[in-house]
Amino acid sequence: MQTRVCCLCCLSSLLLCSSLHLRRLPLQQRDLLLSPPPRQRAEGEEGEVTWVLRSSQDPSTVMQTRVCSLCCVSSASSSQPAASCCMHSALGPPLAAQDPAGHQNSMLKGKRVIVTGASSGIGEQMAYHLAKMGSHILITARTEEKLKKVVAQCTHLGAASAHYIAGSMDNLTFAKQVVHKAENLFGGLDMLILNHIGHTYFGYFDGNVDHVRDLLKINFLSYATMTVAALPMLKISNGNIVVVSSVAGKIGLPLTVPYSTTKFALDGFFSSLRMEFIQQKTNVSITLCIISYIDTDSALKTVSGVIQQPAAPKEECALEIIKGGFLRKREVYYQYHATKIPLLLRDWAPEILQSLLLMNYNMDNFQRKEV
Numbered sequence: 047m048q049t050r051v052c053c054l055c056c057l058s059s060l061l062l063c064s065s066l067h068l069r070r071l072p073l074q075q076r077d078l079l080l081s082p083p084p085r086q087r088a089e090g091e092e093g094e095v096t097w098v099l100r101s102s103q104d105p106s107t108v109m110q111t112r113v114c115s116l117c118c119v120s121s122a123s124s125s126q127p128a129a130s131c132c133m134h135s136a137l138g139p140p141l142a143a144q145d146p147a148g149h150q151n152s153m154l155k156g157k158r159v160i161v162t163g164a165s166s167g168i169g170e171q172m173a174y175h176l177a178k179m180g181s182h183i184l185i186t187a188r189t190e191e192k193l194k195k196v197v198a199q200c201t202h203l204g205a206a207s208a209h210y211i212a213g214s215m216d217n218l219t220f221a222k223q224v225v226h227k228a229e230n231l232f233g234g235l236d237m238l239i240l241n242h243i244g245h246t247y248f249g250y251f252d253g254n255v256d257h258v259r260d261l262l263k264i265n266f267l268s269y270a271t272m273t274v275a276a277l278p279m280l281k282i283s284n285g286n287i288v289v290v291s292s293v294a295g296k297i298g299l300p301l302t303v304p305y306s307t308t309k310f311a312l313d314g315f316f317s318s319l320r321m322e323f324i325q326q327k328t329n330v331s332i333t334l335c336i337i338s339y340i341d342t343d344s345a346l347k348t349v350s351g352v353i354q355q356p357a358a359p360k361e362e363c364a365l366e367i368i369k370g371g372f373l374r375k376r377e378v379y380y381q382y383h384a385t386k387i388p389l390l391l392r393d394w395a396p397e398i399l400q401s402l403l404l405m406n407y408n409m410d411n412f413q414r415k416e417v
């Protein structure tokens with residue numbers, strides 16, 4: 047079994063990357079061993095090193111796996127069935143066949159994608175990235191005027207096709223209609239990006255449980271509804287489900303009780319579903335995106351001055367989410383330091399994490415805001 051590593055990837059990243067992926071292998075493939083790398087350069091791929099993985103059970107197994115230069119996450123390019131791929135056991139053939147080195151431009155060319163909450167913010171930026179990659183795009187949100195403008199821009203940027211459907215995700219019938227529209231337009235679906243959020247407040251919990259229930263409908267139940275509706279198409283395409291969550295969906299944070307509740311629900315539902323997909327050999331990936339503070343208009347308006355950390359760029363965030371979905375990652379951490387490090391502390395040093403997080407809030411600047 048072979049693994050190629052691009053020259054930009056350092057040895058430690060490879061080892062970390064390999065060990066992480068090996069831990070995710072199906073039972074029968076877990077005895078793979080990483081052998082010392084013979085220095086080889088593949089034709090036309092200057093600077094690449096070939097690593098060899100051997101199976102103690104079947105040393106004759108040969109398979110190629112490339113490691114992406116941008117993120118050090120390997121992407122199988124094997125001609126073997128996806129179920130037997132070594133590094134990405136869940137990697138599906140149609141997307142895996144793309145060249146990871148050029149994936150920023152080509153990884154989703156011709157793919158059929160739904161993006162929810164795409165009239166503004168991160169969702170809008172995802173639509174633009176997908177347009178530049180030449181995807182077929184269906185976007186949705188409530189505000190038709192904004193959606194029209196985003197569709198026009200997507201067409202201008204090179205989308206294979208761009209469409210919208212306007213409506214509110216507090217209506218679960220509408221959530222299903224979005225998926226059916228994609229089916230009618232594209233005849234199938236490769237990627238479902240669930241990103242929208244309903245309006246809530248940034249402030250101390252006001253005791254209104256009805257609001258929590260209503261927000262759960264928009265931020266969680268509509269995600270589950272769309273997933274169920276899209277699953278038959280995604281099974282056919284070996285597609286991807288991408289769920290945009292937040293640090294607040296992994297760690298309880300102040301001033302966001304209803305929001306945080308809905309984001310935790312996403313983790314429970316989709317992480318559990320992912321495990322079932324593995325057991326059932328359903329080749330549909332689920333990527334949960336753990337996102338830190340991003341410079342979207344709504345976030346800046348809501349929390350600037352209170353949360354002290356700088357906001358990360360929405361354009362880059364959007365690309366990382368798409369990339370993570372394409373690479374069939376379990377989870378995306380963006381920005382890495384602002385998400386992964388708190389998560390490492392969460393279980394080992396919760397009191398320290400709590401103190402650090404509270405220091406990040408400037409409560410002198412705090413006023414309850416509706417968002």
Ligand SMILES: NC(=O)c1ccc[n+]([C@@H]2O[C@H](COP(=O)([O-])OP(=O)(O)OC[C@H]3O[C@@H](n4cnc5c(N)ncnc54)[C@H](OP(=O)(O)O)[C@@H]3O)[C@@H](O)[C@H]2O)c1
Binds near residue numbers: 162169244
């Ligand atoms: N920005 C951050 O700092 C940050 C941090 C962590 C995680 N995230 C996550 O990233 C995702 C995008 O956030 P964002 O900052 O880009 O948000 P945003 O700019 O406020 O965009 C939210 C989108 O959802 C749509 N929407 C709102 N209510 C809706 C409803 N009832 N039904 C259907 N669509 C609705 C909005 O359009 P309409 O108003 O036209 O409907 C808009 O397109 C969210 O899942 C959020 O939790 C963001």
